[in-house]
Amino acid sequence: MSEPTIRQPGLLLVLSAPSGAGKTTLARRLLKETPQAHFSISVTTRRPRGKEQEGVDYHFVDVATFQSKIERGEFVEWAEVHGHFYGSPQSTVDVARAQRGVAIFDIDVQGGQAIKRKHPDAVLIFVLPPSMEELERRLRDRQTDSDETIRRRMLTARSEIEHGVSAYDYVVVNDDFERAYSELRAVVVAEGCRRGRVDLSRLKLGVGT
Numbered sequence: 001m002s003e004p005t006i007r008q009p010g011l012l013l014v015l016s017a018p019s020g021a022g023k024t025t026l027a028r029r030l031l032k033e034t035p036q037a038h039f040s041i042s043v044t045t046r047r048p049r050g051k052e053q054e055g056v057d058y059h060f061v062d063v064a065t066f067q068s069k070i071e072r073g074e075f076v077e078w079a080e081v082h083g084h085f086y087g088s089p090q091s092t093v094d095v096a097r098a099q100r101g102v103a104i105f106d107i108d109v110q111g112g113q114a115i116k117r118k119h120p121d122a123v124l125i126f127v128l129p130p131s132m133e134e135l136e137r138r139l140r141d142r143q144t145d146s147d148e149t150i151r152r153r154m155l156t157a158r159s160e161i162e163h164g165v166s167a168y169d170y171v172v173v174n175d176d177f178e179r180a181y182s183e184l185r186a187v188v189v190a191e192g193c194r195r196g197r198v199d200l201s202r203l204k205l206g207v208g209t
């Protein structure tokens, strides 16, 4: 899809969902099809799972390294999620702003709200599974988590949904993947066209100079 607008300030796009709803799969597709987008690679103290790679899915660090990054102010937000620490690099925001690109954050609701407090123009999208049964089925079929991890994630899912639905700007139900993806894409296009995001001075219209 060609890009419809010239963006001025850079778009901070936050995707959150209960674990297993499909936000990472949606984010990866969006990344593939949006040339000026980049993924915010979080830092985490959790161990790699499945085929995850250092520097691609996460930066995997120990707790002491994570603490020193907090002290040095390297995170735009950080949180404890499901018993591990996770943080989003401040540099992701800086690059998106400097390059007028789209930064995609795949983070939890606490993190999304923290980014919104610091950057009120951030766009928060909450992804819902069609049912709790389907959520659990996706977690099990993914075959990356132990029974204990799945139990823990299912326990927090309901409160994450309650918080996310009320606090976020958009809600996308990930039942049929293609439909959910086209809704997500529509939000990105619409937000790119928002007044204030289009740099009028770069168009030959004689306005906004």
Ligand SMILES: Nc1ncnc2c1ncn2[C@@H]1O[C@H](COP(=O)(O)OP(=O)(O)OP(=O)(O)O)[C@@H](O)[C@H]1O
Pocket (backbone or CB within 6 Å): 017, 018, 019, 020, 021, 022, 023, 024, 025, 026, 138, 139, 141, 142, 174, 175, 176, 177
């Ligand atoms: N619409 C869909 N229908 C069926 N399966 C799906 C759909 N969307 C994603 N999945 C599958 O569900 C599983 C969980 O998806 P994904 O890993 O993207 O979830 P997540 O929300 O990012 O979870 P986490 O927070 O644990 O990283 C994956 O195996 C993915 O292929």
Ligand SMILES: Nc1nc2c(ncn2[C@@H]2O[C@H](COP(=O)(O)O)[C@@H](O)[C@H]2O)c(=O)[nH]1
Pocket (backbone or CB within 6 Å): 016, 017, 018, 019, 042, 043, 046, 077, 078, 079, 081, 082, 086, 087, 088, 106, 107, 108, 109, 110, 111, 112
């Ligand atoms: N607040 C933050 N949450 C994050 C970050 N990176 C990931 N996450 C969220 O943690 C859970 C669990 O992720 P998983 O990869 O272990 O399944 C999930 O909700 C992620 O979105 C972050 O930097 N900050």
